[in-house]
Amino acid sequence: MPMTCRSPTFCPLAEDGGRPGGAAPAWGAVLDSGALARLAELDPKGQGGLVARVLATYTQSLVKLLDQLAAARTAGDTNALRHVAHTLKSSSASVGALQLSSLCADIERKVREQQTDGLEAQLDEMWREGARVLSALRPGPAGSQRPS
Amino acid sequence: MNDAMSSDDAQSAEAPPRVLLVDDDDVNLMLTATALRERGFEVIEATGGESALERVDEIAPDLIVLDAMMPGIDGFETCHLLRHRAGYAQMPVLMLTGLDDDASIDRAYRAGATDFFVKSTQWSLLAGRLRYMLRASRTRVELERSKFKLARAQDLARMGSFDWRRGDGVGHLWLSAEALRVLGRSPADKVDLRALLRMVGRPQRRGLMRMLGEVVAHNAVLATDVSVVLFDGRQRIIHVEAEAEFEHGHGVGYTGVFQDVTDRRVAEDRIRHLANFDALTGLPNRRQLIWRTERALEQARRLNHNAALLLIDLDRFKNINDTLGHAAGDELLMEVARRLRACVRHSEQVMDGALEAAGSRSHRTLEAVGRLGGDEFVALLPEVSDEADAQRVANRILESLREPIFVAGQECFCTASVGIAMFPRDGLNLVDLMRNSDVAMYAAKSAGRNVAAAYSAHLGGRGREKIELESHLHKAIERDELVLHYQPKIDVRTAKMVGVEALMRWQRGNVLVPPGDFIPLAEETGLIVPLSEWAVREAARQARVWQQSFGFSDSIAVNLPSRLFERSDLVENIHQSVSAYGVPHKAIQLEITENNLMKDLHNVSLSLHRLNEIGVEISIDDFGTGYSSLAYLTTLPISELKIDRSFVRDLGITPQSSAVVSAIIALARSLGLRVIAEGVESLRQMEVLHRLGCVVMQGFLFSRPLPPDDLESWLHQTVLPRKAPWIGAVGEADGSLPRLERA
Numbered sequence: 001m002p003m004t005c006r007s008p009t010f011c012p013l014a015e016d017g018g019r020p021g022g023a024a025p026a027w028g029a030v031l032d033s034g035a036l037a038r039l040a041e042l043d044p045k046g047q048g049g050l051v052a053r054v055l056a057t058y059t060q061s062l063v064k065l066l067d068q069l070a071a072a073r074t075a076g077d078t079n080a081l082r083h084v085a086h087t088l089k090s091s092s093a094s095v096g097a098l099q100l101s102s103l104c105a106d107i108e109r110k111v112r113e114q115q116t117d118g119l120e121a122q123l124d125e126m127w128r129e130g131a132r133v134l135s136a137l138r139p140g141p142a143g144s145q146r147p148s
Numbered sequence: 149m150n151d152a153m154s155s156d157d158a159q160s161a162e163a164p165p166r167v168l169l170v171d172d173d174d175v176n177l178m179l180t181a182t183a184l185r186e187r188g189f190e191v192i193e194a195t196g197g198e199s200a201l202e203r204v205d206e207i208a209p210d211l212i213v214l215d216a217m218m219p220g221i222d223g224f225e226t227c228h229l230l231r232h233r234a235g236y237a238q239m240p241v242l243m244l245t246g247l248d249d250d251a252s253i254d255r256a257y258r259a260g261a262t263d264f265f266v267k268s269t270q271w272s273l274l275a276g277r278l279r280y281m282l283r284a285s286r287t288r289v290e291l292e293r294s295k296f297k298l299a300r301a302q303d304l305a306r307m308g309s310f311d312w313r314r315g316d317g318v319g320h321l322w323l324s325a326e327a328l329r330v331l332g333r334s335p336a337d338k339v340d341l342r343a344l345l346r347m348v349g350r351p352q353r354r355g356l357m358r359m360l361g362e363v364v365a366h367n368a369v370l371a372t373d374v375s376v377v378l379f380d381g382r383q384r385i386i387h388v389e390a391e392a393e394f395e396h397g398h399g400v401g402y403t404g405v406f407q408d409v410t411d412r413r414v415a416e417d418r419i420r421h422l423a424n425f426d427a428l429t430g431l432p433n434r435r436q437l438i439w440r441t442e443r444a445l446e447q448a449r450r451l452n453h454n455a456a457l458l459l460i461d462l463d464r465f466k467n468i469n470d471t472l473g474h475a476a477g478d479e480l481l482m483e484v485a486r487r488l489r490a491c492v493r494h495s496e497q498v499m500d501g502a503l504e505a506a507g508s509r510s511h512r513t514l515e516a517v518g519r520l521g522g523d524e525f526v527a528l529l530p531e532v533s534d535e536a537d538a539q540r541v542a543n544r545i546l547e548s549l550r551e552p553i554f555v556a557g558q559e560c561f562c563t564a565s566v567g568i569a570m571f572p573r574d575g576l577n578l579v580d581l582m583r584n585s586d587v588a589m590y591a592a593k594s595a596g597r598n599v600a601a602a603y604s605a606h607l608g609g610r611g612r613e614k615i616e617l618e619s620h621l622h623k624a625i626e627r628d629e630l631v632l633h634y635q636p637k638i639d640v641r642t643a644k645m646v647g648v649e650a651l652m653r654w655q656r657g658n659v660l661v662p663p664g665d666f667i668p669l670a671e672e673t674g675l676i677v678p679l680s681e682w683a684v685r686e687a688a689r690q691a692r693v694w695q696q697s698f699g700f701s702d703s704i705a706v707n708l709p710s711r712l713f714e715r716s717d718l719v720e721n722i723h724q725s726v727s728a729y730g731v732p733h734k735a736i737q738l739e740i741t742e743n744n745l746m747k748d749l750h751n752v753s754l755s756l757h758r759l760n761e762i763g764v765e766i767s768i769d770d771f772g773t774g775y776s777s778l779a780y781l782t783t784l785p786i787s788e789l790k791i792d793r794s795f796v797r798d799l800g801i802t803p804q805s806s807a808v809v810s811a812i813i814a815l816a817r818s819l820g821l822r823v824i825a826e827g828v829e830s831l832r833q834m835e836v837l838h839r840l841g842c843v844v845m846q847g848f849l850f851s852r853p854l855p856p857d858d859l860e861s862w863l864h865q866t867v868l869p870r871k872a873p874w875i876g877a878v879g880e881a882d883g884s885l886p887r888l889e890r891a
Binding site for chain 1: 172173174175176178179182183186217219246267269271
């Protein structure tokens with residue numbers, strides 16, 4: 001799978017407040033614009049720099065959860081798997097990482113219903129998508145912080 | 149929503165609602181918190197169950213929003229733990245769950261969450277839900293508070309609520325804890341309608357169920373007082389008030405309250421009782437009697453039947469009060485009341501409401517004996533078939549008083565005279581009936597007391613003068629207007645007094661009413677009975693006085709009417725009289741006329757025997773004027789025959805009279821009886837009598853009846869000095885005459 005890295009110098013905490021309406025943000029292809037618009041509505045005047053703060057928080061959370069995903073798979077801990085999928089599902093939806101969110105939803109359901117067929121492939125897919133979103137949000141070379 | 153918003157805006161102007169938001173996902177936490185703050189909430193964030201539980205007391209939120217899925221203590225567990233903490237039972241808790249997660253929704257409720265919310269980015273919906281929850285919570289708190297207040301108020305008022313829903317059989321009954329308490333049960337008890345109805349006494353239950361059936365059939369308002377026996381056996385009066393509940397226009401049941409009104413009822417009853425009942429005897433008083441009588445007359449008029457009023461007056465109550473004291477008098481009245489009450493279908497309570505029911509026999513509950521005051525009672529018979537019916541009750545009353553009453557350590561006899569007035573015959577209203585029963589009662593007194601008399605028109609028409617005389621005679625005893633004069637009985641052989649006869653006089657003002665003017669009236673009215681009784685007492689007293697002053701040891705003869713001999717208390721009376729003055733029984737001799745004796749020989753003879761047994765001698769007065777058959781004399785314990793004055797008067801004029809006198813003397817001799825002649829006015833009569841064998845005499849020749857003091861003077865001035873012309877006229881010359889007196 002090709003990893004997308006449009007702009008290694010991108011910083012989500014840029015001074016422009018992360019407004020999606022700003023100069024062609026790098027994450028535009030990864031994050032759903034409608035979702036971002038709704039986020040922006042929470043901070044209509046943009047004074048709180050909300051979008052930037054949310055994306056920063058999401059990034060930290062994503063890193064942490066992807067680490068947890070790898071650990072859970074190694075240990076075969078389905079509860080932990082489910083928790084990661086559940087959390088990432090809703091927060092990803094909030095920031096507009098819709099593909100990741102829907103993958104997580106599917107995985108969460110499968111784990112809950114103890115369906116194993118195709119789960120491994122989906123977990124791989126989730127990993128890849130997570131990395132893709134992360135690299136779109138993170139400054140610097142995405143590979144350096146990718147979980148191995 | 150607009151309404152809700154505006155009211156919440158007003159609310160938020162005071163202080164923003166404080167929300168504790170718990171979510172392990174930082175992104176969600178930040179977004180949700182931001183969205184809620186934007187919408188006027190104060191949000192405190194917590195990143196997990198542990199942290200939330202640790203800080204919740206300090207934060208004191210108005211509402212808690214929990215993410216369901218969290219590592220460590222998740223939302224469900226946090227909610228569960230919160231609910232078990234003091235003060236958090238009613239805290240509104242919103243559980244955030246994922247979409248299409250039915251299992252979580254279910255778990256959320258089971259963990260005690262107030263509501264759930266599917267996570268979404270539609271923040272307005274979340275805010276709206278929170279406001280709704282806060283409002284509901286406030287309403288709930290207020291409801292709880294007012295429920296508590298209501299419960300407390302109901303408890304204080306001994307009141308409780310109930311709900312009844314129609315259903316199979318007796319339907320479904322729900323009782324509040326307070327209602328159960330009213331019924332003496334614990335809040336945990338289950339009481340269905342059947343159990344409730346069983347608390348009502350059997351006689352009342354049927355009526356109650358009929359009434360409930362009617363009320364329910366019409367969805368009418370229910371308001372009634374029910375007498376119940378609680379499960380612990382206490383008797384209470386429960387007021388039930390309820391209104392029908394409707395759904396889609398159909399009555400589906402009732403909602404209402406129970407109230408224990410026993411205390412109020414008891415107080416009301418007490419007041420009503422005090423106002424309507426005689427404090428001493430507990431019988432209805434004059435006021436209550438008037439009320440009952442008026443109701444009874446209304447009913448009798450409407451239903452066209454007879455009613456009767458019986459006026460009951462005790463015969464010798466004053467004596468008892470005077471001699472034994474008022475306490476004993478009260479005691480006696482209470483016993484009399486008890487006996488009278490048993491003579492009728494006495495109803496303590498009148499069923500007010502039931503009286504209205506046309507055609508019912510409820511007027512029977514008016515039946516009662518009441519006390520007018522003093523020794524006067526009234527029996528009200530609301531329905532009688534005829535006079536005989538009333539007479540039967542009157543007889544029952546007389547019979548009930550025949551047994552002696554034990555008061556102040558002794559047996560008392562307290563008979564009554566009963567006057568009967570019939571509605572409508574003797575009066576159409578209360579006043580007429582009362583007056584005419586009084587007239588009839590008077591007639592009963594006249595007829596010798598201890599009898600009942602019905603009113604009749606001629607009773608009412610008696611001469612005014614006679615009534616006046618009678619009423620004065622009634623009071624003669626109390627006023628000490630009666631006196632006894634005494635006529636000596638003389639043994640002509642020794643010229644000594646051997647006894648006296650007591651004769652009644654009425655000192656009315658300055659006038660000495662001669663016996664002929666009032667004894668017949670006394671006989672007619674029955675006053676002769678108390679008069680005679682007084683005479684016995686007075687004679688006993690006089691015997692005592694004379695015994696002291698000149699050693700009197702003979703008998704004083706008192707005339708008694710036969711009706712007195714019929715009374716079971718005669719012996720007792722005499723015994724009491726002589727005992728009171730410490731003289732022997734033989735100090736009193738009783739005279740009864742031959743006619744009286746023969747009239748009621750059977751009833752009198754028993755008394756005669758008993759009197760004879762205690763030493764009271766009996767003399768037959770006016771002997772020779774009555775029946776020619778003298779067989780009875782052999783069976784009666786008689787001591788003396790008194791030759792009628794008519795024979796004495798004619799002695800020496802008609803040959804028949806001396807023949808009769810001879811025969812009487814011969815008879816007396818054969819029976820071993822004394823013989824005495826009365827009405828002896830001349831020496832010649834004395835001589836003849838003496839010659840025929842009669843030696844004891846009485847008459848104007850010796851002395852007219854004298855006041856006691858005069859008698860004593862007469863003894864001292866005439867008999868002892870032997871100065872009278874009759875002294876020495878017979879006697880010594882003829883000592884061979886047979887002695888007729890019994891030893």
